[in-house]
Ligand code: SF4
């Protein structure tokens with residue numbers, strides 16, 4: 643065996659802030675606790691989610707599946723190991 647080509651899978655989210663109704667489903671059901679509700683308000687007066695930490699998100703898209711307003715979705719990012 644020659645190499646240890648490690649792949650790290652991480653993820654991120656896209657949030658359409660103005661669609662959010664601040665229900666908190668995405669925050670509550672994120673399996674890695676990667677989200678929290680922002681202290682900021684959107685135009686409708688709700689607190690949209692934000693990532694607590696990019697590192698915590700694995701891109702599973704549970705948030706996207708549960709959001710009743712299609713205001714968030716998750717996606718995976720494949721990172722090949724970068725040269726040191
Ligand atoms: S994609 Fe998955 S891990 Fe990332 S914020 Fe959404 S539910 Fe959490």
Ligand code: SF4
Pocket residue numbers: 661662663664665666667668669689690691708709710711712713714
């Ligand atoms: S589930 Fe959707 S509507 Fe509810 S807080 Fe999250 S992004 Fe906003």
